Amino acid sequence: xxxxxxxxxxxxxxxxxxxxxCARQYGAASKGIAVIGxxxxxxxxxxxxxxxxxxxxxxxxxxxxxxxxxxxxGLSGDWASVLLFGAATxxxxxxxxxxxxxxxxxxxxxxxxxxxxxxxxxxxxxxxxTGDVVRVSLLFYLAPIWATGFAFFALGEPLRPLRxxxxxxxxxxxxxxxGFDGGIPLPRSEGEWMGLVSGILFALAATLSRKQGExxxxxxxxxxxxxxxxxxxxxxxxxxxxxxxxxxxxxxxxPLLSGCVLWIIPLTWLLLWGAGRLDPGRVSILLLLEVVTxxxxxxxxxxxxxxxxxLVGCVLILGxxxxxxxxxxxxxxxxxxxxxxx
Numbered sequence: 001x002x003x004x005x006x007x008x009x010x011x012x013x014x015x016x017x018x019x020x021x022c023a024r025q026y027g028a029a030s031k032g033i034a035v036i037g038x039x040x041x042x043x044x045x046x047x048x049x050x051x052x053x054x055x056x057x058x059x060x061x062x063x064x065x066x067x068x069x070x071x072x073x074g075l076s077g078d079w080a081s082v083l084l085f086g087a088a089t090x091x092x093x094x095x096x097x098x099x100x101x102x103x104x105x106x107x108x109x110x111x112x113x114x115x116x117x118x119x120x121x122x123x124x125x126x127x128x129x130t131g132d133v134v135r136v137s138l139l140f141y142l143a144p145i146w147a148t149g150f151a152f153f154a155l156g157e158p159l160r161p162l163r164x165x166x167x168x169x170x171x172x173x174x175x176x177x178x179g180f181d182g183g184i185p186l187p188r189s190e191g192e193w194m195g196l197v198s199g200i201l202f203a204l205a206a207t208l209s210r211k212q213g214e215x216x217x218x219x220x221x222x223x224x225x226x227x228x229x230x231x232x233x234x235x236x237x238x239x240x241x242x243x244x245x246x247x248x249x250x251x252x253x254x255p256l257l258s259g260c261v262l263w264i265i266p267l268t269w270l271l272l273w274g275a276g277r278l279d280p281g282r283v284s285i286l287l288l289l290e291v292v293t294x295x296x297x298x299x300x301x302x303x304x305x306x307x308x309x310x311l312v313g314c315v316l317i318l319g320x321x322x323x324x325x326x327x328x329x330x331x332x333x334x335x336x337x338x339x340x341x342x
Contacts, residue, residue, distance in 0.1 A: 052274030053286040061293025064128045066260045074249030077241030081125045081232035087261045088225040096222045114223020116205040122231035123198040131191015133298035139195040144324040145170045146203035162327035166320045173316030217272030285325040
């Protein structure tokens with residue numbers, strides 16, 4: 001009994017230290033991310049975009065830590081997302097006004113991508129607040145399955161054998177994680193449903209982005225922040241987890257909130273910038289780092305369960321991601337060979 005108690009005390013101490021140090025460290029970390037990001041953007045080869053997506057995936061896997069630190073600091077529920085995405089929108093607004101022609105050139109498709117991506121961010125935050133980090137992350141990363149369906153119906157892409165195998169692996173992993181205790185393996189909590197929905201929205205946004213082609217990551221980022229704040233506000237109004245925070249709580253959490261804003265802006269930009277310069281297969285593999293990071297960090301820092309179900313489900317869903325990535329890589333290679341031969 002002494003060891004479990006000591007482990008719980010250790011984890012509580014670590015979580016407390018993280019919450020106290022977030023405000024001090026995130027500003028410096030964000031500056032470091034910005035410097036690294038600028039150096040990556042100067043690299044015109046595939047290494048720079050690959051590192052950008054990998055860094056963004058790892059840091060997104062740790063995103064639950066500052067989000068729960070905000071909740072511990074008095075900004076609980078979806079109000080933290082409202083303030084976070086609202087502040088990010090205000091910070092990027094001056095540059096957005098200077099680039100209004102780029103927004104106009106993107107048209108309705110860019111606006112739709114912004115709406116869906118913003119809804120993805122808000123439902124993802126809602127899932128992390130209300131659910132287990134590992135289970136939510138695994139359900140989110142069923143996204144390749146939904147992306148395959150969207151690509152089949154919207155883009156007319158064929159359902160190749162590797163993609164079919166990816167679907168089988170992903171659904172099997174989800175079934176293992178969710179279990180058959182209540183019959184059909186469906187999400188059984190609000191957080192799990194939100195994790196699943198956010199993955200579907202992410203897949204839809206990725207499909208529309210492929211249809212649009214390469215576009216500025218900044219424009220997509222600004223729109224995702226703005227609509228993320230709006231969707232989070234609707235969550236807070238119609239599905240409230242807590243009352244609106246008092247002015248004193250907002251002011252007290254301002255350093256931490258500012259650090260989170262400086263954290264999320266470069267990470268979102270790096271992800272959208274890097275993903276637009278790599279083939280989809282490589283992007284899919286690199287984004288799997290988020291699942292690993294979330295699973296390791298949540299197991300180390302929380303009391304959330306990580307048993308055989310989560311482990312087997314993680315292996316199956318990661319395998320589905322690798323198979324999907326390999327299929328996409330083959331598709332890109334075939335297109336390239338056709339282009340060369342023609």
